[in-house]
Amino acid sequence: MESVHRMTTQSGAFRGAGIGAGVISQQEHTLPSVFDIWAQQSLADSVKPAFKHVVKFMGLWYPKETKSVNKWFDELYLGFSLFLDTYYLKNYGGSFSENFYGMKRINPKTSQIPMGGDRLKSLFFISVWPYLRGKMDELQAKLSEVAEERRTSIAKFFLKYYPYFKTLLAAATIIFQIAYIFNYSTIPTPFLWLSNSKLIKLTPEDLLQFESIPLHLQNGGLLTKLWRFIISIPSVFGRLFTYGLFFVQFLEFFYSSDAAKELSSAHQRSQPPIHPVMKLSEPEVLTMEVDKCPLCFRRRVNDTVLSVSGYVFCYSCIDAYIRREGLCPITYLPATTNELIRLYKNNNTV
Structure with a gap:
């Protein structure tokens, strides 16, 4: 906390000197880098699979007790996510993953943290939308297995246009991020735009306004470092798992190709065949x-x-x-x- 007070004092002295020199006194918001955005999104996406693996692991020893948990896992995690992110939005101005990487949400026009309707919009796109997206993906997979003559008109409509919707959403995300990288926009994702919010870096003043500073944002201490390490485990293992899947797919593709067969036959021969x-x-x-x-x-x-x-x-x-x-x-x-x-x-x- 001493370092926070010291940074606050230095920042206040700088702003005072700026006023005396005729410089604009309002502090400019520091936008997070695109790597911070990707990191927090990676953490948000990897928490649910991490919990799901834990439940599956516990099911090896307690199959009866975890049967209901496996059946309603998506709904249980939705409730947990709503509770957690509601708490962080209310107290720290951002979701759990955003706060972990030292960010908060503000209204682009008023520079205030999300309140009322804006907070509900943020909560919907942080917690509810991933749940709905997962259910729609599951529905798409189930309907694809049904014979075409047995599909209803609604099912046919969904199977025809849902892939276009996902493509459009992915393209919009890419456009927003490219605009953010080249400083054409201050909002890196379409979901933030729909939530009427943008992300900025937390300042020492923000930390002083918190009733209690989250442990991962505090300075120094073995307990702080241990907590940051535990929280980052899902993100790290999520990335390693993704890289591992890519490597396995590459090996499968390579060993099924003609190049692999030629390389294999070349290694089997100690010398070229006799002319x-x-x-x-x-x-x-x-x-x-x-x-x-x-x-x-x-x-x-x-x-x-x-x-x-x-x-x-x-x-x-x-x-x-x-x-x-x-x-x-x-x-x-x-x-x-x-x-x-x-x-x-x-x-x-x-």
């Missing part, structure tokens, strides 16, 4: 007829050309070789069975 001609003596190579297969050295059967190199082989010979080695036996160029082209002769021609 077919090297298996013959020089006289045999010079006297070799043009209709012989370079792999079996017999007259070709079902002539097949490998398009990556232009050489012609027996179909059975080159097909088996390509599947095994993944390259042309003559030029060593990478190849797949998709590059095999069958040739057909016209026996009626003279």
